[in-house]
Amino acid sequence: PGTAVEVKVPAEPLSTPVGKTAELPCSYSTSVGDSFALEWSFVPPGKPLSSSHPILYFTNGYLYPTGSQAKRASLLQNPPTGGVATLKLTDVHPSDTGTYLCQVNNPPDFYTNGLGLINLTVLVPPSSPLCSKSGQTSVGGSAALKCSSSQGAPRPVYNWVRLGSSPTPSPGSMVQDEVSGQLILTNLSLTYSGTYRCVATNQMGSASCELTLSVTDPSKGRVAGALIGVLLGVLLLSVAAFCLIRFQKDRRKRPKETYGGSDIREDAIAPGISEQTSMRPDSSKGLLERPPSASSVTTTKSKLPMVV
Template identity: 30%
Template sequence: MVPARLGPAVAMVTGAGRSVLAGWAHARGDYKLRRAAAGPSAPLDMALRRPPRLRLCARLPDFFLLLLFRGCLIGAVNLKSSNRTPVVQEFESVELSCIITDSQTSDPRIEWKKIQDDQTTYVFFDNKIQGDLAGRAEILGKTSLKIWNVTRRDSALYRCEVVARNDRKEIDEIVIELTVQVKPVTPVCRVPKAVPVGKMATLYCQESEGHPRPHYSWYRNDVPLPTDSRANPRFRNSSFHLNSETGTLVFTAVHKDDSGQYYCIASNDAGSARCEEQEMEVYDLNIGGIIGGILVVLAVLALITLGICCAYRRGYFINNKQDGESYKNPGKPDGVNYIRTDEEGDFRHKSSFVI
């Protein structure tokens, strides 16, 4: 029987009355639990210590610290944003979220600044939109900034600054990174028309409008080419390397299998664009034909040289200006014979002796 000084006892019957948990409290704060089972089994006792009561004087310092901490939070201006890294397509609109969560100031001062290329400029100052956003931006909900018709030049860091004079912490700021994506335009592709077997060939693909910078991929006969031909057994007969950052496709030594229709695709997160197909022909180098052509040229040069020599020997290149008839001027008894040549006005004379 439980002594009266141990206090009230609590019993819980489980398992259709076959197991009983009984507990009673000691005056000094200890608990005794006894499990009594039907039958001769021995009782099992467990002792639990009741946690001591906290005195009010011990709780007072923590209570005052909590009140002080809550007072600091209430008296400080705090900002948050629903999206600190917004991404938008060019010519669309975007909202830069800046929300005041806590403030005791009814009319805080709001400023927006743009940070780009290590330069900081005002976007919203003195309750007016400034700079290149004038006419296509406005303030929403006292602090957020909305921009219409965004361009690639709007990609930058934007800082929202709030000054609340009546708060314990008067200033807070938040930085938002805006990314404006631009779809690539049709890239410019350059493909050599004909390349001999074994020679090097370079294919170019360039695009300058996409933002962020696009990545390039090349296709041959509508089959995408890997960045390295050695990485794919399908291209084991080829030897090329593709730079997806610059768009160049370099063949170190072309093979007959490299002939085909080539085109390039420039793509980024905003979209993609491709150039027109261009054919590259790989032909065998005919060594026998080249040697035969050289021999023919040498033979022609030899015949020309022989013809010139024969013509010179026969006198075709000698200027005969002395072929004329000798006559004597009867009007001049000077004993001089005059010779007229074929050229008019060309007179020569020679002396003659009369015996």
């Protein structure tokens, strides 16, 4: 039987700043022959080893880069036949974070530990966090201030601070979670109003955002509303009184219809005769005809002239 194939890799996870070159150490012990083969592959975080993606192969004396990382991947020693199979990965991206597999195959040598696993983390400074707030921002209410960065490795921790000279809320009325980036404020008062800053930090740097919290007093709003209602009522009454006075003045100035003593109306009835006893002249007979019923005629002491 052949000798044992043993691959050695670092036991601790590795980390490299974004944009730099990562070296993934891998060494092996075996008697290299014509059947010697080396393979490097990559497994994204949270995926099983069976879903690995190839990075490069070395077999039959030739190196075959492959996959999305091929242009940035190379071997520290090429050919890797001297027991060193270290991988170099230039200009690392955040997506390069994951598990790397160094596998040596050298038939007829049997395997004892022919596979080595290396965990790599690409260090990324926190991106500018997003600040937001929710809750009832009135006196006696509670508010939640939230802060989160979309990027950052390792995962950033968050810290809220209040800006300016205003006193910081008492510890009993505020709860801060450095992992989730949430600040809970309870039993709000007007003194809580102000500008708050959230700072996201990891070993690569920090970034921050700010927001303004305005605590309102509902009782002052009700007083202001009542005052506005009273003012509107007074205004409406003033307008109504003005219109009434104006109407009275216009009515007094309006002229009345009068008739002078010399004015004669065509439809007027002669004095002393009622409407029922009005006579109509008959030009053919030259006499005044009496109405058919003498009992309906009312006479007075004045006499009417006869028309000839």
